[in-house]
Amino acid sequence: MRLARSASSLAAVRLMIARCTVDYDGRLQAPLPPAVRLIMVKADGCVAVHADGGAYKPLNWMNAPNRLVIDEAAGVWSVTAPGRSDSLVIRIEEILHDSTHEMGTDPGLRKDGVEAQMQALLAENPDAIEDGFILVRREFPTAIGPVDLLCRDASGNAVAVEVKRNGEIDGVEQLTRYLHYLNSDPSLAPVRGVFVARTIKPQAKVLAADRSIDCVEVDYDELRGIESPELRLF
Amino acid sequence: MRLARSASSLAAVRLMIARCTVDYDGRLQAPLPPAVRLIMVKADGCVAVHADGGAYKPLNWMNAPNRLVIDEAAGVWSVTAPGRSDSLVIRIEEILHDSTHEMGTDPGLRKDGVEAQMQALLAENPDAIEDGFILVRREFPTAIGPVDLLCRDASGNAVAVEVKRNGEIDGVEQLTRYLHYLNSDPSLAPVRGVFVARTIKPQAKVLAADRSIDCVEVDYDELRGIESPELRLF
DNA sequence: CCATAAATGTCGATT
DNA sequence: AATCGACGTTTATGG
Numbered sequence: 001m002r003l004a005r006s007a008s009s010l011a012a013v014r015l016m017i018a019r020c021t022v023d024y025d026g027r028l029q030a031p032l033p034p035a036v037r038l039i040m041v042k043a044d045g046c047v048a049v050h051a052d053g054g055a056y057k058p059l060n061w062m063n064a065p066n067r068l069v070i071d072e073a074a075g076v077w078s079v080t081a082p083g084r085s086d087s088l089v090i091r092i093e094e095i096l097h098d099s100t101h102e103m104g105t106d107p108g109l110r111k112d113g114v115e116a117q118m119q120a121l122l123a124e125n126p127d128a129i130e131d132g133f134i135l136v137r138r139e140f141p142t143a144i145g146p147v148d149l150l151c152r153d154a155s156g157n158a159v160a161v162e163v164k165r166n167g168e169i170d171g172v173e174q175l176t177r178y179l180h181y182l183n184s185d186p187s188l189a190p191v192r193g194v195f196v197a198r199t200i201k202p203q204a205k206v207l208a209a210d211r212s213i214d215c216v217e218v219d220y221d222e223l224r225g226i227e228s229p230e231l232r233l234f
Numbered sequence: 235m236r237l238a239r240s241a242s243s244l245a246a247v248r249l250m251i252a253r254c255t256v257d258y259d260g261r262l263q264a265p266l267p268p269a270v271r272l273i274m275v276k277a278d279g280c281v282a283v284h285a286d287g288g289a290y291k292p293l294n295w296m297n298a299p300n301r302l303v304i305d306e307a308a309g310v311w312s313v314t315a316p317g318r319s320d321s322l323v324i325r326i327e328e329i330l331h332d333s334t335h336e337m338g339t340d341p342g343l344r345k346d347g348v349e350a351q352m353q354a355l356l357a358e359n360p361d362a363i364e365d366g367f368i369l370v371r372r373e374f375p376t377a378i379g380p381v382d383l384l385c386r387d388a389s390g391n392a393v394a395v396e397v398k399r400n401g402e403i404d405g406v407e408q409l410t411r412y413l414h415y416l417n418s419d420p421s422l423a424p425v426r427g428v429f430v431a432r433t434i435k436p437q438a439k440v441l442a443a444d445r446s447i448d449c450v451e452v453d454y455d456e457l458r459g460i461e462s463p464e465l466r467l468f
Numbered sequence: 469c470c471a472t473a474a475a476t477g478t479c480g481a482t483t
Numbered sequence: 484a485a486t487c488g489a490c491g492t493t494t495a496t497g498g
Contacts, residue, residue, distance in 0.1 A: 013272055013286045015249055017335045027491045029346045036337045038247055040272075044287035051340035052247045053278035056295045057478065059343050063289045063493085086491070101251045101331055103270045106285035109293050113262035115474065116496090143440050144403070145472080165261075165474085169486090173407055177441065203486080261476045291493070295476080320476070345491090379487080399489085402472095408488090435471080 014041040017097035022049050024060045026086025032059055034093060039077075041068065043103070047079050047088060062088040113220055119148055119163045121223045122196060126151050128226055129161060129196055129216055147178045158182070158191040167197030167215070172207045179213075248275040251331035256283050258294045260320020266293055268327060273311075275302065277337070281313050281322060296322040353382055353397045355457045356430060360385050362457055363395060363430055363450055381412045392416070392425040401431030401449070406441045413447075 016039040022032040037059070038050040045066055048058035062079040069078045075092035119138065126133035132154025140150035140160075149161035160182055162175035175193045182191040193213040195204070200215050208215050250273040256266040271293070272284040279300050282292035300315040309326035353372065360367035366388025374384035374394075383395035394416055396409035409427045416425040427447040429438070434449050442449050 011286075013251075013284075015272075017247075017337065024491075030343055030491080032343055033341045035340050036335075037340065038249075038274075038335070038337070040284075042284070042287050044289075046287075046289050048290040050247070050274075050276070052337035053276050053280075053298075053340070055278075055280050055297045055478070056282040056290075056292050058290050059340065061290045061491085063491095064287075097333065097335055099331065099333075101270075101272070103251065103272070103286035106269050106271065106287070106293065107267045109264055109266055111262055111264050111476090113476095144437055170404070177403075201485090258476070264476075289493070291477095297476090297478090404488090437472080 011043050012100050012102045013043065014100045015039075015097070016092075016095060016099075018092045019094040019096070020049075021091045021093070022060045023089045024062075024086070025088075026084075030060055036096065039090060047077075047090075049090065060088060062086070113165070115163060115165045118165060118196075118198070118218070118220065118223070121226075122161070122163060122218070123149060125223070125226050128218060128223060129194055130154075130159075130214075133159065142178060142181045144177055144181060145174075147182070150182075153192075158188045159194055160191055161194045161196055164195075164197040167195060167200030167204050167217075169201070169204045169207055171195060171197070172204050172211065172213060175208075175213060176211055179211075246277060246334050246336045248334045249273075249331070250326075250329060250333075252326045253328040253330070254283075255325045255327075256294045257323045258296075258320070259322075260318070264294055270330065273324060281311075281324075283324065294322060296320070352399060352432070352452075352454065352457070355460070356395070356397060356452070357383055359457070359460050362452060362460060363428060364388075364393075364448075367393070376412060376415050378411055378415055379408075381416070387426075392422045393428055394425055395428045395430055398429075398431040401429055401434030401438050401451075403435065403438045403441055405429060405431070406438050406445065406447060409447060410445055413445075 017036065018039060019034055019036050020039070021034050024030040040048045040050065045064040045068065046062060047068065048061040050058045062081065066079050066081040077090040077092070079088040122129060123135055123138045126135045130153060133151045136150040136152055138149055139146040147160045148163045151159045151161055153159050160175060160178050162171055164171040172195055175195055179191055179193045183189045194216055195208050195213050196216045196218055198218060198220050200217055205215050251270065252273060253268060253270050254273070255268050258264040274282045274284065279298040279302065280296060281302065282295040284292045296313040296315065300313050303312045311324040311326070313322040356363060357369055357372045360369045364387060367385045370384040370386055372383055373380040381394050382397045385393045385395055387393050394409060394412050396405055398405045406429060409429055413425055413427045417423045428450055429442050429447050430450045430452055432452060432454050434451055439449050
């Protein structure tokens with residue numbers, strides 16, 4: 001029997017434990033010799049082949065949108081993607097488990113503590129970076145990308161602020177580039193830099209010091225406290 | 235009943251479909267309201283909570299090594315990591331499916347990458363970068379890491395070549411550091427730089443131009459054609 | 469739809 | 484343990 005369908009029409013997850021071989025061919029080739037693995041097909045059509053270990057990442061996969069063609073008789077699953085040039089072929093030798101489960105749509109995930117929120121909080125409270133700071137603009141545009149925050153300090157000088165969740169050496173490099181560009185603009189120069197993060201790696205601090213960039217480590221919970229002063233009344 | 239164990243002692247994958255809420259607290263906070271989800275526990279102890287869609291990435295997860303404590307009566311799974319400061323708590327409201335499957339160890343995945351070949355192809359055909367280029371050395375060593383290709387151009391000057399699959403701003407930074415180092419060596423200086431990639435982002439081009447670094451976009455298939463002239467006979 | 473930057477990135481190699 | 488670079492990165496976001 002040959003069964004073809006757009007996987008997105010399947011409003012459920014299918015879980016199969018099977019001895020199988022797998023071959024992915026796309027930007028690279030990644031073949032898998034025979035072994036028992038978990039094959040997961042989600043409602044959106046994505047297919048993932050998991051081993052019993054190795055974190056959450058599957059050994060092989062195909063993201064949606066794609067087309068899943070199952071040849072039950074031959075035990076061959078072919079996953080192809082319209083408009084893309086990659087494919088996944090699963091050859092099933094022995095099925096040890098096969099079940100399908102309705103799950104409905106997920107209400108979704110909210111994430112707190114990411115860089116975007118930190119930047120927003122700091123934009124509302126530039127004082128948390130340094131006393132007297134005033135925000136000029138968020139996402140100040142330059143030819144090499146937007147500067148997170150452009151401020152003026154208590155003395156009225158321009159300050160470029162780079163915000164990261166985890167401060168590493170790349171962030172210092174990034175800020176250095178911005179400073180180079182901003183300081184080539186006579187209407188802004190001199191511009192100094194401040195590197196703000198929840199934590200800053202020692203190497204990043206060394207590099208920043210070498211470039212006369214100030215480092216500020218901010219407490220995210222405290223920042224939220226500043227942002228919501230009503231919570232502090234109790 | 236209270237059941238505690240090192241998850242790594244469980245040599246199988248456990249699959250549960252359940253209505254549940256999930257809370258991750260670590261580098262960020264990511265709570266999930268009640269819904270039906272797939273909970274997967276692998277032999278290495280990692281726990282992943284999947285929705286029925288959204289590619290292969292779970293909504294929430296905890297990587298191994300960790301400690302899974304299941305309070306069956308209360309329906310609470312607590313995953314904590316010794317030595318790390320993050321945790322995952324799953325509160326199960328209704329179990330719709332629960333099965334455990336032996337899978338054994340996977341022989342593993344071999345990846346035949348397209349990317350690593352680019353450097354080799356260019357090393358064999360420096361002309362593809364610029365007419366008259368001659369290879370001095372691949373992976374030319376410096377104190378700050380190996381330069382992908384060191385060449386001499388038609389005029390006999392040294393050229394440092396950085397090869398990327400996708401040319402982004404980081405690659406320009408990397409090449410800049412190499413050039414700084416190489417030009418401090420009187421026996422090599424002056425050394426110019428060429429940034430080679432399949433595609434180069436506009437921002438990377440701007441930065442490269444600013445640093446007098448040439449950009450070359452190469453066609454990978456064409457490169458392979460050059461490398462295998464016998465294919466061109468037909 | 470393209471382009472860019474963030475990510476609980478993950479993963480492996482190397483110091 | 485920490486750092487660096489690559490990834491079939493994947494994913495979200497803004498133009």
